Amino acid sequence: MSKSTQREDHLKALYALAHGHASTWVSTSQMAVHLGVKPPSVTAMVQVLSELGWAEHRPYHGARLTATGRKLALSLVRKHRLWETFLVQRLGFGWEEVHDIAEQLEHVDSLELVERLDAYLGHPKSDPHGDPIPKADGTFHPEGEICVLADLDPVVRCKVKGVRDGSDDTLSAMSARGISLGSTLLPEDITTFPVTWLDQLLVCKAQE
Amino acid sequence: MSKSTQREDHLKALYALAHGHASTWVSTSQMAVHLGVKPPSVTAMVQVLSELGWAEHRPYHGARLTATGRKLALSLVRKHRLWETFLVQRLGFGWEEVHDIAEQLEHVDSLELVERLDAYLGHPKSDPHGDPIPKADGTFHPEGEICVLADLDPVVRCKVKGVRDGSDDTLSAMSARGISLGSTLLPEDITTFPVTWLDQLLVCKAQE
DNA sequence: TTGGATTTTTAGTCACGTCTAAAAATGCAC
DNA sequence: GTGCATTTTTAGACGTGACTAAAAATCCAA
Structure with missing residues (x-):
């Protein structure tokens, strides 16, 4: 478990720079700027976070949150706010x-x-x-935040709010399945989507 | 200035074990027990407090608060309470x-x-x-704490609440000068007292 | 007043989190 | 694709604050 202000601060930086998405990779130098420390310090700490199971570290590529790490970051954001x-x-x-x-x-x-x-x-x-x-x-209150579909946890009924980096064929493939701005996605449908869509669809929870 | 949780915790331990008195010496082992650390750690930290001007360290004898240290400890107690x-x-x-x-x-x-x-x-x-x-x-509210006369800072009109370790001759010497439980001491009188009395007389501030 | 038990400090090590300098990997220009 | 600039990681060091073991000072008893 081993919490510490520093670990928590690095986790928060990762969360913030990934805009809360567990799917987004963040470079250690970005985190370094955000935290006001030098990149090697971030590398070291990211490796600690990785051992703690809070983040994933792909050397020379960056870091991203695990599900556990995101939950923890969320609890920090909750406390902060x-x-x-x-x-x-x-x-x-x-x-x-x-x-x-x-x-x-x-x-x-x-x-x-x-x-x-x-x-x-x-x-x-x-x-x-x-x-x-x-x-x-x-989780956020229902009328809450827009997130990437991959970050929807647990997977619930949601509304499409946008598409990130949507190439033409992706968009037309989505249209072909009846997906457009404002359409509602059901959990049982989501599980049948191509994996790449999970990182591209921006959604928010649908009201019950 | 250099605050830190550890420094502050050691300062508070010193304050607590001296019952808030800047005149009382506290052994490093007492502090160690109170803080749940080993005596050598306390020695090291007491030396730091000493460099910061928060405490005085007399090797093999103990530590006591400076006026500055006491003020700081008081601000911690204030926050805590x-x-x-x-x-x-x-x-x-x-x-x-x-x-x-x-x-x-x-x-x-x-x-x-x-x-x-x-x-x-x-x-x-x-x-x-x-x-x-x-x-x-x-400072404490007027109806507040009893302290040793030496700790009265600034020196103001106060009431005698007791005598610590009062030997018979000390007590009679005090009586001879009209000092007894409940009597009021004036700043100009206090400056003429034998120095040893300052550590023995327990007082609280007199109402204005 | 001297010797032994106790207390305290010093010496040396370790974990954490930072740094700088150097090495390694990446990626972009040609 | 090769080479160079950039980014990232590794290596080695430092400060803080803890530890253990050993040395030094103190205190008490005979």
Whole structure:
């Protein structure tokens, strides 16, 4: 398990630069810039994350989150945004002042604390910046974020919001199966999709 | 300045074992037991605290707080007790559950945060355990703590609450000068006391 | 006051997370 | 495809803060 502020910070950087996608590769130098450290330090830490099962490291290529790592990153984002909400809503901070403080508060380790804070704040759906707050189970509220289909976990009914890097033949292949902007995807259909589509379809959860 | 959780924890241990007195010597092994580390580690850290000007180290004798160190320790105690108050009063934790969490929260570095938290909680005078919360300037509320005369900083009018290790002749010498339980000491008198009395007289601030 | 038990410090090692400098892999231009 | 520029990793070092084992200081008892 072995948490530590540094490990958590690197995990968060990976999450942020991959825009929350477990499928996106991020270069160690990108992470280095984001974290304000030198690339070799990131390489070392990414290897640690890899041993912890939080990330996958492909040498000379980059790193990406594992499912476990993404869940963990999400719990950090949750804590960060709940604390920001607290700081602004209850302590009267300006929304631009709270990031650095929340950065520290998010590393406090107590599940009970997070859940009570969440309840105290009335289970807010988004933080003062308007960013959505992940739920305790690592999912977003239904009306929440757009994500890549590959990141939909668990696989549920969802709506198509866009296609990334969609080449013409990919798009026409999708059309051929009745997939277009706004169409609803069912779990049983998703499992029959070509694997490459999973990284290309941008979706959000459909309301129940 | 160079804060760090470890330095702060050692400083707090010193403060706690000296019962908040800048005049009391504490052995490194006492601190080691309190912190759950081995004595050599404490020796090393005490030397660091000494370089930082937070403590004085007399080899083979022990360590004690400097005025600066005591102020810093007080600010940590203040943060700890404010957070405990928050956890119990606002988040509904039981008073016995909050220590470990407050232990983490107290290391969050933001003056603004502490002051806003204090205001949010209505400037509480004591925490859920009944322990007094130091004010931002490092003093206790007037009806607050009993301390050794030597620790009264700045020296102000105060009331005698007791005498530590008072031998018979010390006590009679004090009586001879009109000092007894409950009597009020004036700053201009205090400066004329024998130095040894400063470590023996227990006092609290007199109301204005 | 001297000797032995105890306490404390010093010396040397280790893990973590950073760094710089050098080597290795990648990839783009030609 | 070969070669060079760029990116990334490896190698080796350092600071912090912990440890164990050994040396030094202190304290107490005879």
